[in-house]
Amino acid sequence: MYFFILFVCYLFIGCLVLLFVRKGDEVLLLNQFHHYFADFFFKYVTHLGDGLFCIFLSIIFLLWKKYRHALLIFASFAVSGLLSQFFKKVLFPHQPRPTAYLSKDIEWNMVEGVEVLSSNSFPSGHTATAFATFLMLAFFAQHRIWGVLFFLLALIVGLSRIYLLQHFLIDTYAGAILGVISSLLVYYLLGQKNTLNLR
DSSP: OHHHHHHHHHHHHHHHHHHHSOTTHHHHHHHHTOOHHHHHHHHHHGGGGSHHHHHHHHHHHHHTTOHHHHHHHHHHHHHHHHHHHHIIIIISTTOOOHHHHSOTTOOOOOOTTOOOOOSOOSSOHHHHHHHHHHHHHHHHOSSTTHHHHHHHHHHHHHHHHHHTTSOOHHHHHHHHHHHHHHHHHHHHHHOSTTTOOOO
């Protein structure tokens, strides 16, 4: 599946960046290149990683009488969401967000209408949800090429979290891994037709 090929490439490139780029420099670099179109685009595309988007997708599949698809989408969102919140609130409760971690003297380019948070940075829940959801959609797709589009959408959500000053690369990197693992678990535990007697 093309989604997994691109995901492995992402893991490799992301690992290199994490090894050789100081934490926060990737945020500063993106923040220097703010543009009004990018502000508008990332402000709204980031919502593809919201739980509400997953619930909306589940309802669409229910209305389409694709009950199995609806259940798998919702379950992948629930698992990724619960795991990311466990990491955020229990294992890493005091991880600062970029604006709290980096120098107070930085003049940030803020996106109007976006509330920039200061804590519970690791991992990125939006990225986890996006990767879990779009991987599940890639499983549903009849043509493998759709995996390219779904991967790019998930990746853009992760990038939006850095652009909007909500997360570091390490947060979105971990979120992507968490999302993919969540979706794989749900798909292989519940997604087989002999496991669920649903259409």
